[in-house]
Structures are given as C-alpha cells and as structure tokens.
Amino acid sequence: MAEISIRNVAKRFGDFTALDSIDLTVADREFMVLLGASGCGKTTLLRIIAGLETPSEGEVWIGSRRVDHLPPRQRGIAMVFQNYAVFPHLTVFENIAFGLRMQKLPEAEIKRRVGRTAELMHIGQLLKRYSGQLSGGQRQRVAVARAMAMEPDVILMDEPLSNLDALLRLEMRAELKGVLAESKTTTIYVTHDQVEAMSLADRIAVMDKGRIVQAERPIEVYRNPAARFVGSFIGNPPMNFLPARKADNGAWRVAGVTFEGPASERDEIAFAIRPEDLAPADDGLPAEVRVVEPLGPHMLVTCDVEGQLFRAVLDSDIDLSRGDLLRLAPAPERIRWFDPETEQSLRMH
Amino acid sequence: MTAVTATEAARPAADIRSRGRLVFVTVIVILCVWVLVPIYLLAINAFSSPDQVNAFPKSFVPGFETDNINFFLGFAGVGKALFNSILVAGITMVLSILLGAPAGYALSRFDFHGKDTFRVLVLMTRAFPLPLLALPLAVMFIRTGLDDTAFGLALVHTTLALPFAVLITFSLFSGIPVELEEAAWTLGCTRFQAFYKVVLPLILPGIAASAVFAFVISWNEVFAAAVLTIENRTLTAFLLQSLDVSPLHLKFAGGAVLVAPALIFIFVVRRYLFAMWGIANR
Amino acid sequence: MEQRVLPYLLLLPATLFLCVFFIYPFLLVAWQAFSEGGSFTLEHFQTMAGHWKFSTAFWNTMLLALAVVPVQIALALLMATLVTRMGSGRDLILYIWTIPLGISDLAAGIIWLAIFEQTGFLNSMLAGLGIIEQPITWLSYQNKSTIFLAVVLAEIWRATAIVLVILVAGMGLIPKEYYEAAEVFGAGPWKRFVRITLPMLRPSLQTALILRTILAFEVFAVVMALGGTNLPVLMGETYVWQFDLQDRNVAAAYALVILGISIAFTLVFLRTLRVPREAQP
Numbered sequence: 001m002a003e004i005s006i007r008n009v010a011k012r013f014g015d016f017t018a019l020d021s022i023d024l025t026v027a028d029r030e031f032m033v034l035l036g037a038s039g040c041g042k043t044t045l046l047r048i049i050a051g052l053e054t055p056s057e058g059e060v061w062i063g064s065r066r067v068d069h070l071p072p073r074q075r076g077i078a079m080v081f082q083n084y085a086v087f088p089h090l091t092v093f094e095n096i097a098f099g100l101r102m103q104k105l106p107e108a109e110i111k112r113r114v115g116r117t118a119e120l121m122h123i124g125q126l127l128k129r130y131s132g133q134l135s136g137g138q139r140q141r142v143a144v145a146r147a148m149a150m151e152p153d154v155i156l157m158d159e160p161l162s163n164l165d166a167l168l169r170l171e172m173r174a175e176l177k178g179v180l181a182e183s184k185t186t187t188i189y190v191t192h193d194q195v196e197a198m199s200l201a202d203r204i205a206v207m208d209k210g211r212i213v214q215a216e217r218p219i220e221v222y223r224n225p226a227a228r229f230v231g232s233f234i235g236n237p238p239m240n241f242l243p244a245r246k247a248d249n250g251a252w253r254v255a256g257v258t259f260e261g262p263a264s265e266r267d268e269i270a271f272a273i274r275p276e277d278l279a280p281a282d283d284g285l286p287a288e289v290r291v292v293e294p295l296g297p298h299m300l301v302t303c304d305v306e307g308q309l310f311r312a313v314l315d316s317d318i319d320l321s322r323g324d325l326l327r328l329a330p331a332p333e334r335i336r337w338f339d340p341e342t343e344q345s346l347r348m349h
Numbered sequence: 350m351t352a353v354t355a356t357e358a359a360r361p362a363a364d365i366r367s368r369g370r371l372v373f374v375t376v377i378v379i380l381c382v383w384v385l386v387p388i389y390l391l392a393i394n395a396f397s398s399p400d401q402v403n404a405f406p407k408s409f410v411p412g413f414e415t416d417n418i419n420f421f422l423g424f425a426g427v428g429k430a431l432f433n434s435i436l437v438a439g440i441t442m443v444l445s446i447l448l449g450a451p452a453g454y455a456l457s458r459f460d461f462h463g464k465d466t467f468r469v470l471v472l473m474t475r476a477f478p479l480p481l482l483a484l485p486l487a488v489m490f491i492r493t494g495l496d497d498t499a500f501g502l503a504l505v506h507t508t509l510a511l512p513f514a515v516l517i518t519f520s521l522f523s524g525i526p527v528e529l530e531e532a533a534w535t536l537g538c539t540r541f542q543a544f545y546k547v548v549l550p551l552i553l554p555g556i557a558a559s560a561v562f563a564f565v566i567s568w569n570e571v572f573a574a575a576v577l578t579i580e581n582r583t584l585t586a587f588l589l590q591s592l593d594v595s596p597l598h599l600k601f602a603g604g605a606v607l608v609a610p611a612l613i614f615i616f617v618v619r620r621y622l623f624a625m626w627g628i629a630n631r
Numbered sequence: 632m633e634q635r636v637l638p639y640l641l642l643l644p645a646t647l648f649l650c651v652f653f654i655y656p657f658l659l660v661a662w663q664a665f666s667e668g669g670s671f672t673l674e675h676f677q678t679m680a681g682h683w684k685f686s687t688a689f690w691n692t693m694l695l696a697l698a699v700v701p702v703q704i705a706l707a708l709l710m711a712t713l714v715t716r717m718g719s720g721r722d723l724i725l726y727i728w729t730i731p732l733g734i735s736d737l738a739a740g741i742i743w744l745a746i747f748e749q750t751g752f753l754n755s756m757l758a759g760l761g762i763i764e765q766p767i768t769w770l771s772y773q774n775k776s777t778i779f780l781a782v783v784l785a786e787i788w789r790a791t792a793i794v795l796v797i798l799v800a801g802m803g804l805i806p807k808e809y810y811e812a813a814e815v816f817g818a819g820p821w822k823r824f825v826r827i828t829l830p831m832l833r834p835s836l837q838t839a840l841i842l843r844t845i846l847a848f849e850v851f852a853v854v855m856a857l858g859g860t861n862l863p864v865l866m867g868e869t870y871v872w873q874f875d876l877q878d879r880n881v882a883a884a885y886a887l888v889i890l891g892i893s894i895a896f897t898l899v900f901l902r903t904l905r906v907p908r909e910a911q912p
Binding site for chain 3: 373376377380381383384385387388390391393394403409447448449451452454455456458459461463464467470471474475477478479480481482484485486487488489504505507508511515540565568569570571572575576585588589592593597600601603604607608610611612614615616619622623
Binding site for chain 1: 533534535547550
C-alpha cells in the first residue's frame with residue numbers, strides 16, 4: 001500500500017520559486033505522469049519525493065509515513081535517471097544486485113531477483129558486461145531492471161526515454177508500460193513529451209511555472225483543458241484560440257460568427273477549438289489558407305482568421321492551395337472557452 | 350590570366366605540401382633531440398668511471414660503468430638523504446591528498462557561501478613564491494620542535510602540493526556524474542557508502558595520479574628543503590650543499606639519481622596531465 | 632542539516648592548513664622584514680639595498696625572467712600547434728616533450744653543467760670538430776655572459792614543458808567548428824592561428840604567463856649548480872643571508888621583494904590578458 005501524498009510543498013532557490021505550494025495525491029498502483037516544459041519544476045518535484053532535494057515548505061507522505069525528513073534510502077523508493085546512472089565499474093549483474101546487496105539479502109535471493117528482472121527486461125545475456133560495452137537502449141534496460149529488482153513500493157522515473165532515439169523510444173515505451181502494469185508499483189514519471197505522457201499515464205499532472213495546472217486522466221486533460229496553457233501545451237498541433245466578443249442574449253461573436261457560450265462578466269473571452277475538430281462548412285469561420293502540409297492520412301492547413309494564426313487538420317482529399325478562402329466550422333460539443341485574465345476554463349452552465 | 354595562375358599554382362602545391370610535411374617532421378625531431386640529448390649526456394656521465402668523467406675530450410658513448418652511481422649511493426649521508434627524500438615526499442603525498450581531496454569533493458558537489466572565497470585562497474597560492482614560506486616557518490619550527498624533521502619539511506611541501514591536489518581532485522570529482530551517487534542513495538546507500546562504493550573506485554586512478562604529482566613536487570623541491578633541514582637533509586638539499594665541495598662525477602651521479610624517478614613519474618601520470626590542467630584552468 | 636554543514640566540514644582541514652602554513656607565515660615574514668626588537672623599522676631594507684650585490688641580483692633575476700619566459704611561451708605555442716596536427720605518435724611525442732616537467736631545477740642545473748663544464752660535452756664537441764685546442768672555461772667568474780646563457784638554456788629546457796601542458800590542455804578546449812568555419816570563410820593557417828587560436832587561448836596563456844613568471848623570479852638551484860655565487864639572483868641572496876650571513880630579517884626583506892614583484896606581475900597579467908565577461912564562452 002503506497003499512496004503518495006504531497007501537501008503544500010514549495011521549493012525556493014534564493015529568489016527563484018521552483019515550486020509553489022504543490023498539492024498532489026497519487027493513488028496506490030497509479031501511474032502518474034508529471035508533464036511540462038523544461039524549467040516548470042517537474043524534476044524538482046520528483047527529486048523532492050525521492051529525497052534528493054529538501055522542500056522549503058510542506059510535507060511528503062508515502063503510505064502512512066511522513067518522509068520529507070528521511071534520506072532517500074529510507075523512503076522505500078527506486079529511481080530511474082535520465083542519464084541511466086549505470087555504475088561503470090560494475091557488471092550488469094552487480095548493477096542490478098547493488099540495491100539488494102545493500103539490503104543484505106541472501107546470495108540465492110539476489111541471484112533469483114537479478115535473474116528474474118534481467119529476464120523481464122530482456123538483458124539476461126548481458127549480465128557479465130560492463131556499462132561501456134552496452135548501447136544506450138541496453139543501459140536504459142539495466143537502469144530499469146536495477147530499480148525493479150528492489151521491488152519498491154514506488155518507482156520514480158526522470159525522463160527515462162529522452163536520451164534514446166525515436167524508434168527505440170517507441171519500443172521502450174510500450175515495454176515499460178507492460179512491465180510496470182505487471183509490477184503493481186506506484187509510479188511517478190517525469191517527461192516533457194506529451195505523447196509519452198498520453199500513452200503511459202493513468203493520470204497526467206500538467207505543470208507550469210512551479211504549479212500543477214491540471215491533474216486528470218489523459219483524455220480529460222486533452223478534451224477539457226483546465227487552463228489555456230494546457231490547451232496550448234498538449235496536442236500537436238496545439239489548440240486554436242480566437243477572441244470572442246459579447247453579443248446579444250448571452251451569445252459570443254467569433255470572427256463574425258455567433259456561438260452559444262458561457263456566462264461571463266467580461267466583454268471579451270477566448271474561444272478555443274482543436275485543429276482536428278474543424279470541418280469545411282458554409283456557416284464556418286472565414287479563413288484564408290497560408291500553408292498546406294500534406295501529412296499522409298490527413299493534411300495540416302495553416303490559415304489566417306481575422307489576423308490570427310489558425311490551424312486545421314483536414315481530410316487529405318480536399319484540394320487547397322495558398323490564398324484560397326474557405327469556411328471552417330467547429331464541432332459544437334468540442335468548443336472550449338477561457339477567461340482572458342485568469343486563463344482558466346469557463347464551463348458552460 | 351586566372352586560368353594560367355591556377356595551373357601554375359597547382360603543380361607546386363603538391364611540392365609545398367610534401368616540403369611542409371618535411372619541415373613539420375624535422376621540427377618535431379629537432380625538438381625531441383633538444384629534450385632528450387641533455388638527459389642522455391647526464392646518463393653518459395653517470396655511467397662512466399670518474400676518470401672518464403674528467404677526461405678530455407670526452408666520449409659521447411657511456412662507459413657502462415656503475416662505479417659512479419655505486420660510489421655515490423655509498424657516499425656518507427647519501428643513503429640517509431635518499432631515505433629522507435622518500436619519507437618527506439611520502440608524507441607530502443598522503444597529507445595533500447587527505448586534506449585536498451575532501452576540499453575538491455566539496456567544491457565539485459556543493460553550493461555554499463564562502464565557496465568563492467576558498468577558491469580565491471587556493472588560487473592565491475599560485476601568485477606567491479611558496480618556497481619562501483620556509484623562512485618564517487624555520488623560526489616557528491624551532492619553537493615547536495619541528496625543525497630539521499622530515500615532518501616539518503613535509504608540511505611546507507604540502508603547502509606547495511595542496512592547491513594542486515584541491516584543483517586536480519575537484520576536476521576529477523566533477524568528471525563523475527552526480528547521478529551515479531544519487532542512484533546509489535536511492536538504492537540504499539548512505540552518503541559515505543555511496544562515496545565508498547561508487548565514487549572512490551571510479552576516482553582511484555586519478556587520485557593515484559595526483560598523489561604521484563604531489564610526490565614529484567616534494568621530491569624536486571630544493572629551497573625549502575635546504576633551508577629547513579640540517580642533519581636530516583633530503584637528496585636535493587644534500588646535493589645543493591655539496592655542490593662546491595664534491596667532485597664532478599659525484600654531482601652527475603646524484604643528478605641521475607634525482608632524475609630517474611621523474612622519468613617514471615611523468616610516464617605514470619601522463620594520461621592525467623592534460624585533463625588536470627584543462628579543467629584547473631577555468 | 633547535514634547538507635549545510637558537510638561542505639564546510641570537508642573544507643575545514645585544507646582551510647586550516649592553508650591558514651597556518653600559508654597565510655600566517657607570510658604575515659610572519661612581513662613582520663620579520665619590518666621589525667627590529669618589536670618595533671617598526673626600514674633598517675633591514677636599507678641593509679639589503681645598501682649591499683653591493685642587491686641591485687645585481689635584482690637585475691639578474693629580472694633579465695633572466697625576460698630572457699626565459701617569452702622564449703618559453705613562443706616555443707610552447709609552436710610545440711602545442713605541432714601536437715594538435717599530429718596523428719599517430721602524438722602520445723609518444725607528448726611524453727617526450729613533457730619529461731622535463733618531472734625534473735627538478737637542481738637536476739636540470741647539473742644536467743647542463745655536464746655540457747658547459749670545462750671537460751664537458753660542449754668543449755669535447757668543439758675540440759672534436761677542431762675548433763678549439765684547449766677547453767674553454769665557460770662557467771668561470773670572468774665569463775658571466777656564458778653563465779647567464781647557460782642558465783637561460785637550462786631554464787628553457789626544463790620549464791617549457793609546464794607551459795606546453797597548459798597550452799595543449801587549453802587548445803583541447805577550443806571547438807573544432809571554429810577552425811572549420813574560418814577555413815570555409817577563407818582563412819589560411821596563419822590567420823586561423825592569429826584570429827582563433829590566440830584569442831581563444833587567452834585564459835591558458837594568462838595562467839601560463841603568471842605561473843612561469845613567478846617561477847622565473849624564484850630561480851635558484853639552476854643558478855647555484857651552474858654559476859655558484861658568480862651570478863647572484865634574488866632567491867640565492869635570500870638563501871645566503873639566511874644561512875651564510877645569519878641575518879633572518881634581511882632574508883625576510885628579500886623574500887618580500889620577491890613577493891612584491893610576483894604580485895605586481897600577476898596583477899599586470901591579470902589586467903592585460905583579461906577576457907571580458909561578455910566574451911567568455
């Protein structure tokens with residue numbers, strides 16, 4: 001039973017606030033991904049959970065223990081590092097056995113666990129090698145095996161796939177998901193890669209400027225961004241935003257087209273729609289085509305709508321070229337609205 | 350016009366290149382000769398009999414006699430001086446690593462107030478003629494009973510070697526990723542265990558190299574050794590003292606004994622010389 | 632908590648050591664030079680400056696540094712440039728060229744004594760070539776200029792290696808792309824050396840200059856081996872006052888003079904070769 005609970009954690013380096021009162025609970029056996037751009041504080045948060053940094057404020061609980069004053073070795077965690085941190089002076093076997101030896105387990109048990117995790121990560125034939133004789137992917141496998149062999153309550157992963165090349169990353173991603181689902185540990189995984197986050201996570205915590213902006217299931221984060229930042233950060237291409245001006249009887253005018261929208265005190269709010277939720281239609285938003293990029297299954301069309309950059313993912317059968325005028329209609333149930341000041345999502349009543 | 354010059358230039362280009370190659374190799378060979386020949390000449394003198402050393406004109410081939418060296422090594426006081434040199438250099442080596450390595454580690458792993466002050470203190474030692482320290486310390490040592498002891502001299506030599514030890518170990522520790530240590534912590538190590546099990550094995554060859562470096566600094570030092578020792582002379586102090594009185598062949602034998610370990614030391618640390626200076630410079 | 636205290640704990644031994652054996656002795660030596668029986672005096676400096684050997688020693692030391700250091704820098708630059716263009720055999724050549732690094736100044740003096748002494752190899756060679764009949768006494772007090780030359784050669788031979796090491800290390804830090812870019816823009820080898828190598832090498836040149844100049848002011852054992860007291864230098868005079876004349880205060884005054892010129896030159900090099908902060912990579 002290892003629920004992780006982070007309570008009001010803050011971290012300051014001098015004048016710089018890296019983390020600003022973070023509250024987050026990760027359920028037992030949950031796979032939580034911390035997602036954000038570099039410098040958003042996600043790695044700092046992970047390192048605070050690991051015990052590699054001390055928080056300036058707040059508490060960290062793992063299971064029923066408060067751990068923020070404990071050194072890493074007493075927290076019941078295992079960690080996989082971005083640069084693998086495979087010990088170069090030890091064989092693969094000794095690397096995986098390292099933590100087990102620290103626990104003074106009997107030799108037979110060490111052999112059994114190393115053998116099993118090595119098998120699991122498909123590195124059984126590499127046990128006698130040294131780090132220098134391994135490829136990047138193999139080192140990554142050793143690093144994961146070393147963490148898994150500890151049979152920890154919690155596994156922490158800091159951008160473990162970011163140093164692999166694209167193809168290998170895809171392969172390792174699928175494998176990690178399988179292995180970690182099997183192991184039934186609680187996992188916290190840091191990445192800046194949204195695809196990785198979407199594919200692995202039970203829940204994604206999107207971070208920005210030292211705060212958690214939204215922590216929900218991947219599809220929820222994608223469909224219903226809690227803030228403008230989430231919409232613009234997640235999705236490739238990201239969400240489109242257009243200014244919406246207040247019209248009569250609670251409706252909003254966007255580029256000359258009227259939409260039903262949320263109630264707001266303000267005269268102008270932001271209208272948002274994902275590029276793939278647009279389709280050509282006579283009553284749509286007027287757009288002038290700037291760039292057409294055929295991508296195979298569909299095509300990415302970059303347009304100008306009332307002077308704003310606006311992207312649409314359209315069926316590749318449509319014949320378009322630069323300068324064409326067309327009308328793009330948003331799917332009504334996919335339209336989202338944001339407050340321009342707070343940048344928070346405005347829900348329809 | 351341009352076409353003509355182009356074809357004209359094309360032919361000598363190959364010549365120039367091969368001529369350049371020749372000059373390149375010649376200069377390298379000359380520089381090697383410049384470095385090696387004086388050592389060879391000392392070797393001739395060291396391995397000739399006293400008669401051969403004082404003969405004129407002299408042979409450019411050694412007589413392959415070990416009389417000189419044997420006589421030198423058997424000369425009154427030489428054995429003791431040799432022992433003192435090794436003892437002082439040994440103590441210097443141990444002291445400078447024991448004091449320097451923790452400081453190098455702290456500089457490479459922590460951010461803290463006063464870090465820059467310490468670095469300035471270390472770098473400042475470079476701007477001072479350190480052997481002069483021997484003068485005031487001579488007085489201090491007489492008061493504390495450290496005068497004319499190997500340990501007292503080793504303390505002065507440690508002042509010479511310590512800044513190097515700090516900078517070298519700093520660069521060595523900086524070369525070990527912090528993540529390796531952190532990984533060890535998460536795998537159940539205390540800070541000390543992580544250092545002992547992960548950092549130390551990786552750093553040991555480098556530490557050995559900087560220890561050798563400290564040894565050489567002490568082994569070669571003349572001024573402080575001559576000032577601080579009277580009865581317990583080191584080899585350099587002994588040689589300096591007997592420069593005016595001892596015959597030529599003895600000086601040369603002594604010089605050879607002084608040089609021989611240096612050749613080996615530089616060979617041992619050669620891989621680290623450049624890495625050490627590259628980082629210590631910044 | 633441990634995190635806060637640990638670095639200081641680790642620095643403590645080295646700091647204490649340097650305070651006791653570096654800072655304190657220098658205060659002590661200054662006090663020795665400026666005091667007599669507990670009160671301030673300039674008497675020792677007057678004794679020092681009044682002695683006939685002082686100005687000779689001072690100028691000999693200066694001239695030696697001036698003759699030695701520039702040649703060393705130029706020679707080391709040449710060697711370092713050659714090394715960077717070397718393919719196979721680079722390690723062997725570097726090892727050979729750095730051998731003198733491990734050789735003490737005393738040993739270097741003795742080595743060059745083997746060449747310049749009366750029955751030495753220089754005379755033997757000249758006689759062998761039929762140029763001279765009788766050996767020449769190069770190192771007697773009548774031949775001060777040849778003593779000077781011998782010391783210069785011995786110093787260049789011995790201590791160019793340290794400059795070489797610093798410069799080779801510094802050149803290793805210059806990214807290759809700069810040279811390739813310069814070549815693409817049409818810069819020849821000499822232009823590349825002047826426009827890229829030298830400016831990028833400035834921090835290393837600064838370190839080498841400071842280190843070598845200070846060591847040149849400390850020249851001692853080479854001179855003792857080759858010239859005895861025929862070529863007085865500051866460090867040698869310090870030694871003479873300490874031992875032969877048994878006057879610690881004047882020796883301390885000498886030490887302060889050496890210290891003074893060392894610091895002065897260090898500051899000059901720090902200023903003139905400073906790399907502006909904005910231009911640092």
